[in-house]
Amino acid sequence: xxxxxxxxxxxxxxxxxxxxxxxxxxxGVSMAGAMDHFAFRVxxxxxxxxxxxxxxxxxxxxxxxxxxxxxxxxxxxxxxxAKLNGEALPAWEAVPVAAGDELRLRMSKGPGMRAYLxxxxxxxxxxxxxxxxxxxxxxxxxxxGRALRKGDRLPLGPVPGGSRDRIGRSFGPVPEYPREWxxxxxxxxxxxxxxxxxxxxxxxxxxxxxxxANSNRSGLRLEPFQLEWARSGGxxxxxxxSNILDDGYPTGGINMNGDTAVxxxxxxxxxxxxxxxxxxxxxxxxxxxxxxxxxxxxxFRAVGLEEALELDRGLDARIAQAA
Amino acid sequence: MTTPGRxxxxxxxxxxADGRPEVVFRYAGDRFLLVEYGPMEFDLQLNFRVLTVNRxxxxxGLDGIVDTGPGLRSNLVRYDPSxxxxxxxxxxxxxxEDSVPAGAELELPSRVIHLPxxxxxxxxxxxxxxxxxxxxxxxxxxxxxxxxxxxxxxxxLPDRQALYxxxxxxxxxxxxxxxxPGLPFMYPLDPRYALFAPKYNPTRTWTAxxxxxxxGPCVAIYPVESPGGYQLFGxxxxxxxxxxxxxxxxxxxxxxxxxxxxxxxRVEEDxxxxxxxxxxxxRYEYRIEEDPFDVERWLEHCEAVREEADANRARREAAAxxxxxx
Numbered sequence: 001x002x003x004x005x006x007x008x009x010x011x012x013x014x015x016x017x018x019x020x021x022x023x024x025x026x027x028g029v030s031m032a033g034a035m036d037h038f039a040f041r042v043x044x045x046x047x048x049x050x051x052x053x054x055x056x057x058x059x060x061x062x063x064x065x066x067x068x069x070x071x072x073x074x075x076x077x078x079x080x081x082a083k084l085n086g087e088a089l090p091a092w093e094a095v096p097v098a099a100g101d102e103l104r105l106r107m108s109k110g111p112g113m114r115a116y117l118x119x120x121x122x123x124x125x126x127x128x129x130x131x132x133x134x135x136x137x138x139x140x141x142x143x144x145g146r147a148l149r150k151g152d153r154l155p156l157g158p159v160p161g162g163s164r165d166r167i168g169r170s171f172g173p174v175p176e177y178p179r180e181w182x183x184x185x186x187x188x189x190x191x192x193x194x195x196x197x198x199x200x201x202x203x204x205x206x207x208x209x210x211x212x213a214n215s216n217r218s219g220l221r222l223e224p225f226q227l228e229w230a231r232s233g234g235x236x237x238x239x240x241x242s243n244i245l246d247d248g249y250p251t252g253g254i255n256m257n258g259d260t261a262v263x264x265x266x267x268x269x270x271x272x273x274x275x276x277x278x279x280x281x282x283x284x285x286x287x288x289x290x291x292x293x294x295x296x297x298x299x300f301r302a303v304g305l306e307e308a309l310e311l312d313r314g315l316d317a318r319i320a321q322a323a
Numbered sequence: 324m325t326t327p328g329r330x331x332x333x334x335x336x337x338x339x340a341d342g343r344p345e346v347v348f349r350y351a352g353d354r355f356l357l358v359e360y361g362p363m364e365f366d367l368q369l370n371f372r373v374l375t376v377n378r379x380x381x382x383x384g385l386d387g388i389v390d391t392g393p394g395l396r397s398n399l400v401r402y403d404p405s406x407x408x409x410x411x412x413x414x415x416x417x418x419x420e421d422s423v424p425a426g427a428e429l430e431l432p433s434r435v436i437h438l439p440x441x442x443x444x445x446x447x448x449x450x451x452x453x454x455x456x457x458x459x460x461x462x463x464x465x466x467x468x469x470x471x472x473x474x475x476x477x478x479x480l481p482d483r484q485a486l487y488x489x490x491x492x493x494x495x496x497x498x499x500x501x502x503x504p505g506l507p508f509m510y511p512l513d514p515r516y517a518l519f520a521p522k523y524n525p526t527r528t529w530t531a532x533x534x535x536x537x538x539g540p541c542v543a544i545y546p547v548e549s550p551g552g553y554q555l556f557g558x559x560x561x562x563x564x565x566x567x568x569x570x571x572x573x574x575x576x577x578x579x580x581x582x583x584x585x586x587x588x589r590v591e592e593d594x595x596x597x598x599x600x601x602x603x604x605x606r607y608e609y610r611i612e613e614d615p616f617d618v619e620r621w622l623e624h625c626e627a628v629r630e631e632a633d634a635n636r637a638r639r640e641a642a643a644x645x646x647x648x649x
Contacts, residue, residue: 025392025401026377027577028501128565138504139547140565188332189349189357201331236365238539245363246499246508248392248399250355271394271501273539279352302331308353309404 002069004119006152010062010105014134015123015142015154016040016116017054020266021131028270031251032133032141035217035266036114036289038315039077042171043118045322046074046094048163053122054132056148057289058115061107063148065117067097071156072120072163078112078177078290080105093170094163112177112290121157135267137218171322177290180208180297184284184311185254187302190244190275193230200227204254204278205300209261213294217267219255220288222298226259237273246273252280252288254300263288263298278302283311335413342425344369348413351399354389356409358398358416365540367510368428369396370498371618374582375428380419387412393499393581395508433582433616435494436609438544440557440587441595442487443471446531447555454527463647464523470554474520474537479642486556487589489516494584495542505546505563505577509585514625514632518542519639522552524649533558533599535587544579558595559587560609561602569602571609578609584616 006013018040020033034040034057044053056063061080075082075091082089082105089095089103097103105115125132125143134142143152185205192198203225212221234243242256249255253264253276262268263280265288278300280288291298303311334356335348344361351357361369373393380400381391387407392399402412452468459465464473471483480486493513500507511517522538527550530536534545536553543553546563562579564572571578579585590598601607625632 022401023390024504025390025399026500026581027504028506029504137549140504186331186350186352189351191332192330198330235363237363245365245395246501247357247359247394247397248355248499248501250351250357250399250401252352269502270392271399271499276351279350279355281353283353304331305350305353305409312353312404 001124002067002071002121002156004123004154004156005066005068006148006150006154007066007102008062008064009147009149009152010058010060010064011107012059013063013148014057014136015054015125015132015148016057017052017131017133018044020133021129021135021141024129025248025270029129029140030135030138030267030270032131032135032266034116034133034289036077036116036286038175038286038319039114039289040116040118041319042092042322043074043076043116045319046076046092046166046169046171047072047118047120048160048166049118049120049122050160053118053157054125055119055123056117058105058117059113061105061115063105063117065103067099067101067103069099069156071097071159072167073097073103074118075115076118076171077115078108078110080108080115082106090170092172092174094166094168096164096167110177110292110295111179113292114289119156120159120163124155124157137267179295180299181287181291182301183287183298184281184303184308185278185300186281186305186308187278188276189250189279191277195230195241195275196277197228197230200229200277201302203227205302208297208299210297211291211293215293217265219265219268220263220291220293222261222263224260227256242274244273244275246271249276250279252285254278254280281308281311283308283315286315334409335417337417337420343420344372346420348416353404353409354401356400356402356412356416358400360396363396366396367496367498367512368618370496371428371431373398375431376419376423378432379423380416383415383419385415392501395498429618431582431616431618433584433614435584435586435612435614436579437586437588437611438559439590439595439598440490440535440559441590441592442557443469443483444558444592444595446558447534450527450530450534450555453529454523458525458528462523462649464521464554464649470536471556473646474518474554474556477520477639477643477646478518479638486518489518490542490556491587491589492516494586497579497581497583497585499581500577500579503546503549505579506543507562507579507583507585509542510540511542512584512621513628515628515635517632517636517639519643520554521648523554526550526552530555531558533560533562535559560595560598560607569605569607569609571611582616
């Protein structure tokens with residue numbers, strides 16, 4: 001079995017997959033998985049992997065790896081200066097690698113936040129609860145449930161039959177990563193008029209919010225803003241109108257912890273006692289993976305269910321073009 | 324009960340009828356639907372309904388339902404809209420509600436899991452001491468290396484033994500699991516022992532595996548070393564083991580499921596430590612009984628002890644009023 005040797009782990013590199021760890025919501029297991037599922041899925045399609053294959057999510061950059069067998073890779077996501085044996089590596093393209101080749105990513109200055117390395121055959125760590133995705137908080141999945149570091153060796157699966165035929169195949173147009181993101185949400189589950197006022201919903205979608213530097217795969221914290229709230233308190237659940245008796249949390253939910261809004265990321269908690277005032281739709285949630293904390297702003301645009309599903313189908317169609 | 328506001332988040336509504344609680348369906352994005360039961364009140368009967376309907380729903384094996392996450396009085400249904408149309412999903416959920424009459428939840432499949440507990444253990448003290456040292460020295464809940472005295476003050480209990488007696492006197496109902504894989508959120512089935520405590524502010528950065536704590540009306544066991552916000556009062560055995568080192572975890576690394584009950588029995592800390600090591604070596608056998616939960620008998624018991632429960636609640640509320648919140 002071939003292996004990928006980690007020479008430097010970079011800022012935070014983890015094994016991820018798509019759609020992540022499903023089926024265990026009742027046990028409190030977060031889904032984890034590629035935060036930008038769009039770039040991740042395009043990468044798998046480019047190298048001829050099945051959609052379930054695991055790859056690497058590289059936050060910002062700094063990853064250096066060595067291959068010990070011939071294969072095919074694709075680097076997608078945030079533009080990051082990358083060299084394969086000293087030669088510039090084209091992004092969003094299926095590229096051959098040979099045994100002994102060394103890939104080096106420098107730090108991405110953005111726009112965007114995360115690069116994705118797809119490797120034909122996928123990273124073949126054991127699946128935990130049906131997924132190879134790393135959830136560092138719970139120590140689940142990936143390699144020992146943690147970010148990768150120097151000296152790690154990742155087992156790779158057998159290269160699929162058609163992968164070599166894909167060499168040179170590229171994807172485009174590539175998604176644009178702005179500094180100010182428009183992110184589609186569906187209002188709710190706890191919105192107006194029962195929990196928020198109509199003015200609160202309007203405020204939420206009225207302007208871009210700075211994403212706090214203190215953000216990660218669990219949650220993206222937004223700059224403070226003050227809601228009116230429809231209730232004077234949380235009743236039995238607590239003094240603040242953001243308090244409710246504990247509910248399950250949807251991934252991508254905009255969770256009000258008191259008056260602080262936190263977008264629940266793929267590693268976020270599965271339940272809690274605060275309202276979720278709006279939820280990022282699946283066709284837009286990939287953007288969270290490219291939002292740069294401390295620098296980028298996010299503006300929410302409310303959509304209905306039909307538009308949300310249309311958005312998702314549009315993504316699927318674009319990914320199918322890469323296959 | 325007024326009809327909930329029919330704005331963007333609203334996906335459907337069922338009036339309370341024939342003894343069944345009101346149900347509200349709310350969109351939570353395009354891949355989740357939140358089903359809420361009854362008024363926002365603390366009522367374990369709503370949780371019984373949640374778990375009963377949830378079981379019936381899962382038994383249908385509908386294609387497109389990915390999984391479900393019960394809460395205290397809600398269920399979060401994760402679905403794949405490419406496999407089940409949301410409107411059909413709501414129709415199916417309505418159909419399941421129709422098929423579960425009031426009273427269907429009067430006997431719930433459940434297990435009693437017997438766990439030893441060492442009160443005021445050294446690992447919990449270590450967590451509190453670390454907190455006072457490195458996070459917040461003046462926290463009223465973290466004085467003298469323990470949260471226990473704060474829990475006593477907040478609940479108007481005369482001494483530690485009184486707290487331990489209450490914890491041991493009731494079965495703890497696991498209403499749902501969340502926050503962390505395998506972390507049970509447990510509520511006392513005997514209303515006389517409805518302990519309450521505010522959570523840490525800010526939260527604690529470290530908690531030992533197996534620590535037992537109280538936050539709000541809820542008792543939790545920490546499945547792994549982790550941050551946390553509950554007031555710690557003791558420690559029990561592992562409830563989560565991915566490596567399956569003990570037979571209890573071979574089939575499923577998560578021990579306590581929604582609808583299970585935990586009954587604690589007191590041991591000294593050295594015995595707990597020995598059992599902890601025995602769990603790892605597969606020499607300890609967890610005592611787990613299949614024991615359906617008889618809701619009617621429970622309701623009768625609640626009624627029989629109502630006066631005492633009310634008096635205890637009044638005592639707690641009076642004590643809480645004079646106790647600083649962290």
